Amino acid sequence: MKQCDLLVVGGGIVGLTLAREWLLRHPGSTVSVLEKEPNSVSHGTGRNSGVVHSGIYYQEHSLRARLCVAGSQDMLAYVEEKGIWTDRCGKLLIPPTESALPSVDVLLERGAANGVPIELIDGQTAQMLEPRVNTQFDCALYIPVTSVVDNKAVAQAVVDDVRGLGGLIHYNTQVTQMHGTDGRVETPQGIFSAGYIINAAGLFADQVARNAGLEMRYSFQPFKGKYWMHCDPSFRMQRLVYPIPDLNLPFLGVHTAHNAKGQVFFGPSSTPVIGRENYQGLDGIAWSDGMALSANLVWKLMRNTNGLRTLAWREAKLLRRAGVCAEISRLIHGVKATDLQTSLAKVGIRSQIFDPKAQHLVNDFVILRDRRCVHILNAISPAFTASFAFSRHVLDHYLDE
Ligand SMILES: Cc1cc2nc3c(=O)[nH]c(=O)nc-3n(C[C@H](O)[C@H](O)[C@H](O)COP(=O)(O)OP(=O)(O)OC[C@H]3O[C@@H](n4cnc5c(N)ncnc54)[C@H](O)[C@@H]3O)c2cc1C
Structure with missing residues (x-):
């Protein structure tokens, strides 16, 4: 011993x-x-x-x-x-839809309460910081410290x-x-x-x-996060660009991410899965655990617990590159579906637990x-x-x- x-x-x-x-x-x-x-x-x-x-x-x-x-x-x-x-x-947060606008104020308040420097800026200022950004609602949040x-x-x-x-x-x-x-x-x-x-x-x-x-x-509810890479190596981003997220869910939404080589990725998705390490195909699904996770998931989807059925429906759109492109285009301009390539190496799974008493993630x-x-x-x-x-x-x- x-x-x-x-x-x-x-x-x-x-x-x-x-x-x-x-x-x-x-x-x-x-x-x-x-x-x-x-x-x-x-x-x-x-x-x-x-x-x-x-x-x-x-x-x-x-x-x-x-x-x-x-x-x-x-x-x-x-x-x-x-x-x-x-x-x-630094990071720009963009409202992807009109329904996200009320959350802009909530995030401003949370940022201030948590002592984080955060600015509400107009579309023109956002474009000066990141020229690709979509400014359809003429507002963005800017967080200079994010790295x-x-x-x-x-x-x-x-x-x-x-x-x-x-x-x-x-x-x-x-x-x-x-x-x-x-x-x-x-x-x-x-x-x-x-x-x-x-x-x-x-x-x-x-x-x-x-x-x-x-x-x-x-109980446990894994969510897979897939990323898509921009195929053009000359495509660069100066800032991180994220959507104003659905604050009812513990996910930040599909956003831009870049690495030391300057490669730009979009993701991650938030797809409920039935395997803890199910990165590809049927890999990483254990038989008995997978059965328990599936039963739990079906039950949650049927009852739309915590908006999971709505989330799954939204995620289904990301199965097609055109759907991914539409999601990204709410944040930045100039990305075509043909620019996107699924990243096999960059895919993660969240260690998310679920509280049956509160019926909430x-x-x-x-x-x-x-x-x-x-x-x-x-x-x-x-x-x-x-x-x-x-x-x-x-x-x-x-x-x-
Ligand atoms: C798609 C995605 C994007 C994310 N992006 C960000 C981000 O940008 N910024 C951020 O702050 N966070 C991010 N996170 C969250 C962050 O990655 C995790 O919170 C963090 O990695 C958790 O670290 P960990 O050590 O708990 O988990 P892990 O890195 O998973 O480590 C746990 C380890 O335990 C080992 N293990 C499991 N079972 C056993 C066993 N029985 N015996 C021995 N070893 C065992 C596993 O092999 C594993 O290596 C992201 C997560 C995902 C999924």
């Missing part, structure tokens, strides 16, 4: 920053991160838009608001310190930090059983035991938590402590942005040190 002070299940950005923060606070202690994949970027951490969000979307006092605002400053300081690519390009970073490079830098501080990261090591009472986990590579265990297993966090004996009311991070285990559930966007602040919050409030 291998023993350590802290065991982290899941080596994505949340697990890694938790391990790093613990080691910074407890030099010389022993930490092991167990990750089922051969690297840290196979799932959410490596498949997101790389956007460092400002925190305007989230309700005042929510965990997402507080940790996003603090975490974005940490993230930008970290990439600067490590020399990681970043583009401090893009190289998300995979961030994860690699945190891996190096954890190792440099003496932590061990065991790749290809899947936790198959977790015993919450005595702090033991089983893997095909052997048994690990620890003073504390943190479950940061992303898309499997709810399963791992139940396996550890946690009783909770939440959970709209905030959820952290639950049970005996020696801390479970991180619903590590949805902006958990990448928030990760450094998130790890401080978990250690401050959930682990008796």
